[in-house]
Amino acid sequence: MRLSVVLACLLAACMAEKPRPCNLNKLALFLQSTQNEKLWVFAKFLYDAMGQRVRLMEMGNYQNKSFTYDALLLFREGAMYEINEKAHTCKKSPLKAAFHPMEIPKNASLLGQAVVGSSSRPGEGLLVNTWTGDLPGNTGKYITTFTEFGCIPVSTAYQTKDFGWMLTSFFNNVIGIPDPNRLNPPDYCPTEMSGEQPGDFASLFFNLH
Template identity: 60%
Template sequence: MPKLPLLLLCLLAPACLAQKPHPCKSPPLLTGALVVSTQNEKLWVYANYMYDAIGRRIRLKEFGVSDNKTFSLEVLLLFREAAMYTIDTEKRKCTKQPLKADFQPMEIPKDAHLVGQAVLGSSSAPGQGLLVNTWQGELPNNTGSYIGTVTEFGCIPVSSAYHTSSGWMVTSFFNNVIGILDPDQLNPPDFCQQAEEPAADGGEPADFFSLFAKRHRGGPAARLPQPPGANFKK
């Protein structure tokens, strides 16, 4: 009896078709957009982002609605320098303040539990769907739980949902591109060299989204959760 080709054997063997997904790390350089909405804070945000895990830098350009009021905000977070710049490019103004949050890379932690694998779109024909893995786990210090979805190939963030005592927070990612098209955007502009430091108000930036929570609701920054992997590590 002639031997079956190796490829045919793989097609006939279930083990070759189904490989168990594993926790993963997103690419260290990402550019894209995201939408955030919360249950109780009446907050909706659209943001363009640049993410540099190598240099530990993040830039966000946001537009949103908080308590029925619109706002826009552009910030540059430099974790190695423990500094955050709020940038007004049109007026060429800049403020600088301490950033006391730890940088956490986007990743699915090793202790996450696989919820399942699914196809976004359709699996009827090639190119009609996207294979994704959904994971769930607990936030640090028993502060809540999360569900995060990333692509099977590349570990690109797709969505996340967090549940804490404050309610649910949902983030959706799209238009993600691996790499940084303009690395200069991750450095402070020249007009930020003499950036003014605002008067202390008792609050401090805690994570991505508390930045605008403090600015647009008044009072101390709320410690809102971050995108997939950014706040999962214990």
Template identity: 60%
Template sequence: MILFGVLTCFLAGCLAQRPHPCSSPPLLSGGLTVDTQNEKLTMYGRYLYDALGQRIRVMELGSFENTTFTNDALLLYREGVMYEINDHDRTCVKKPLKVDFQPIAIPKDASLLAQVVLGSSSEPGQGLLVNTWVGDLPDKTGKVISTVTEFGCIPVGNLYHTDKFGWVLMNYFDNVLGIPDPERLNPPVFCGGAEMKVEDETDFLSLFMNKP
């Protein structure tokens, strides 16, 4: 009985511990949406995320200022290159990527806003325990509010603020650990002859912020 009581207290203490900043799994894939406060941009897409190789691919379908668009972008941070891929026409646009790779993670200096249950905590399996944090954007130009799961540090949503769009909401869903098709994180063969457009630079957020 004494041992049972000690174990019970130990488990209760573990569950009561304050959440800590965390890093998401290094290999992730899933879906995401992006919506802006001024309603100029709405986007639905799929993403592939490889923190080990510092590679991200985002395949988008959306609307910008009432004009629909599609975009397929492969960001290779170690090479400093981004490819805009058109599988239908088998063409590529190659652009410089002059920013550092930013892993999906809660910065160590972020502040915890809240820990809540999405859904219901009345019955097992009816809710998801998440932590919401506030911290600086990587370039220190603003704040970001990030929500991740308590167990696994899986991304749920980010809320940014930009001068151009106001508040920008990014939601993640259908997240899967791993990359089902790793080859999609390499440039297609037909991208081999693409020439660098040296006048253009890009980063991850600009995939959504700089639509024509």
């Protein structure tokens, strides 16, 4: 369904820096909302860069209706599992999408470096870099912020046709995944695909319940 946040940093110096990939397996929480105020989402996010696996466990509100959603995306397998752990039900659908690493794109332009919080005393602030660029297919712009040390995502904003700017804020990032089994389909999931048309990553976030 979607991701969200509020960017908090603006331009400063450090234009000599180059974007660096940062493929880290991680557990994180994120909050997402849209410019037109139709949608907000709070989710737990499991991300396996090497295995190209993502799991989203969400709760949110779309057009004043609340929802929950649990999806496991296996990009190498080309499959998406929609999971209901309480009811022990699961649907397997084809996934038509390329895996996009959670990293600073190599063609991103550095806007600047800033401190979120305060630099007056140690521990009062977080040093971050903010980058911008064009979305694939020149469908809009994005702005993304990563920490200077550790290359951890802090926030992202990107343009969409249906919702305007999508704002996503990441927090409580944990490097490594405490329970890797959460990135495998449960035993009660089917092995056969449903007869649905393949979905892409965007359809997962915009085909709302």
